[in-house]
Amino acid sequence: MVSYYNLDPGKQIYFASDLHLGAPNLQSSLKRERLFCNWLDKIKLDAQAIYIVGDLFDFWFEYKYAVPKGFVRILGKLADISDSGIKLYFFPGNHDLWVREYLVEEIGFEVCHKPVIHSWNKHRFYIGHGDGLGPGDYGYKILKKVFLFKPFQWAYRLIHPDLGIGLASWLSNNSRARTGGKDIIQLPKEKELLYQYALMKSEELEIDTWVFGHRHFPMAEELPNGKQFINLGDWINHNTWASFSEKTGAVLHR
DSSP: OEEEEOOOTTOEEEEEOOOOBTOSOHHHHHHHHHHHHHHHHHHTTTEEEEEEOSOSBSOOBOOSSOOOSOOHHHHHHHHHHHHTTOEEEEOOOSSSTBOOSHHHHHTOOEEOSSOEEEEETTEEEEEEOOTTOSSOOHHHHHHHHHHTOHHHHHHHTTSOHHHHHHHHHHHHHHHHHHHHHHHTOOOOGGGOHHHHHHHHHTTTSOOSEEEEOSSSSEEEEEOTTSOEEEEEOOTTTTOOEEEEETTTEEEEEO
């Protein structure tokens, strides 16, 4: 299903992903948080919509009356931007997939739990975090179904927040330590799962630009049909992002 939007003259839409706030320690996370807030201050001047395409947090879990502490700068900045009328889209990534109502009610996010097709001035974007897409990676695909299983989430909420948040943060850090190095290595196109996914799906979908996060390197490639593939990179090593306007089209900024 395609959602259609009109981009106002002189406005742009923006995309960023993979800040992993909270990791690996408070000092480095706070540095990234401040840098990203500065970027938000700049783009809000002409932004009509901002897409946060997953893994804003290295871990996120919402209890009924508790959420992970910290992140007050980024949450306050995003709430202020939302209050100003700029549309905010949030795609839960594999590290913050337990997002529920809090960020919707307090920040104003429209949460997209699955990839979406958004058409801006007839330019069609396919946007998703990217985890679990493409061929292979069957172990993670099974694990994701377990994490998204409602009874599992309900049972996890029975654990006291001090223990539950601490345990999940520790597991998230260990997971990233084991596999994070793979995410920063760009493979040839024929081995990149998200590029192959876009290549396969482009046979059935009319898409002008494919936008993903998840893989921690910036990548802008042309598909054989002349359409664009963009991987947003991250704000750990690259501080990269993408924008779209009628004048420039879709651009990856390195």
